[in-house]
Amino acid sequence: MALTKAELAERLFEELGLNKREAKEIVEMFFKEIRGALENGQQVKLSGFGNFDLRDKKERPGRNPKTGQEIPITARRVVTFRPGQKLKAKVEAYAGTHQQ
Amino acid sequence: MTKSELIEILSQKQMQLAYKDVELAVKTMLEHMGNTLANGERIEIRGFGSFSLHYRPPRVGRNPKTGDSVKLDAKYVPHFKPGKEMRERVNNSMKKVEISD
Numbered sequence: 001m002a003l004t005k006a007e008l009a010e011r012l013f014e015e016l017g018l019n020k021r022e023a024k025e026i027v028e029m030f031f032k033e034i035r036g037a038l039e040n041g042q043q044v045k046l047s048g049f050g051n052f053d054l055r056d057k058k059e060r061p062g063r064n065p066k067t068g069q070e071i072p073i074t075a076r077r078v079v080t081f082r083p084g085q086k087l088k089a090k091v092e093a094y095a096g097t098h099q100q
Numbered sequence: 101m102t103k104s105e106l107i108e109i110l111s112q113k114q115m116q117l118a119y120k121d122v123e124l125a126v127k128t129m130l131e132h133m134g135n136t137l138a139n140g141e142r143i144e145i146r147g148f149g150s151f152s153l154h155y156r157p158p159r160v161g162r163n164p165k166t167g168d169s170v171k172l173d174a175k176y177v178p179h180f181k182p183g184k185e186m187r188e189r190v191n192n193s194m195k196k197v198e199i200s201d
Contacts, residue, residue, distance in 0.1 A: 002142040002150070003133065011132050012125050022116055026125045029110055031148045037101040039189045041197035046103045049130045050178070054190065054199045077194035078187070081151075081180030087134050091153060092175045096140040 005031070038079055050083040103130075137178050149182040 005027045012023035034052065037044050044052040055078050062073035083091070101109075103126065111122040133143055133151070143151040153176040161172045182190070 002144040003136040004144055005146070008129050008132060012128060015128055016121065016124055018117070018121065018125065022114070023125075026110065026114055026117065026122065027129065029113060030106075030126060030129060031145055033106055033109055033113075034101075035148055035186055035189065037106075038186070039193045041193055041199045042101050043199070043201055044101045044106070046106070046130060048103075049134060050180075052180075056194060056199065075194070076191050077199075079149075079180075079182045079190050081178070083178040087137070087178055090134055090138040091178050094138055094140050094153065094176045096153075096176075 046084075048084055048086045050081055050087055053080050053082060054078070055080060140176070145183070147183055147185040149180055149186050151178060151180050153177065154179045 005024075009020070009023040009027045012018045012026065013020050016023075018026065034044050038052055038054060041054060043054055046052075057076050057078060059075045060073050061070060063070055107119070107123050107126050110126065111117065111119045114122060117125070136143055137151060137153060140153060156175050156177055158174040159172050161170050162168065163170055
């Protein structure tokens with residue numbers, strides 16, 4: 001089961017004793033503000049977790065995989081996530097099966 | 101935007117909560133997200149994106165100083181895939197604003 005906003009809010013309710021409405025609101029706002037900053041062209045750095053970076057990509061040649069027809073991939077701005085050292089170290093130790 | 105700037109903005113917008121509570125909430129969320137990934141579970145945030153682990157097979161690397169080869173174990177690395185809304189919004193901003201820190 002994947003972690004969702006609902007579960008994060010539940011955590012804040014249980015661990016910090018925020019009321020359910022406050023917990024839900026703060027979770028909602030947290031992701032909205034990060035997205036908002038990115039939409040404003042601002043990179044987001046969350047120390048210990050990672051950085052959300054923005055990159056402008058130039059137009060490049062592409063292909064429709066079905067028809068093989070050549071069509072350019074338009075110039076675009078994308079978000080990339082660079083995990084921080086702490087998160088990387090935490091995750092590296094995961095010894096699960098590699099059927100992710 | 102840094103984590104402390106984010107906490108600052110959130111506490112200005114969320115009037116019912118004290119700065120300390122917002123700070124703790126943000127830290128708790130990030131902690132829980134990290135732990136979730138460390139347990140090999142996914143994170144799915146609608147309108148934002150999803151986090152999962154990507155497998156990296158074992159490989160032979162090199163010590164750049166000595167040139168000696170070193171065996172590197174298989175590992176997992178965190179991966180983020182932006183959601184549809186995130187992709188569209190960010191892409192639309194390209195014509196309006198420059199990228200900044």
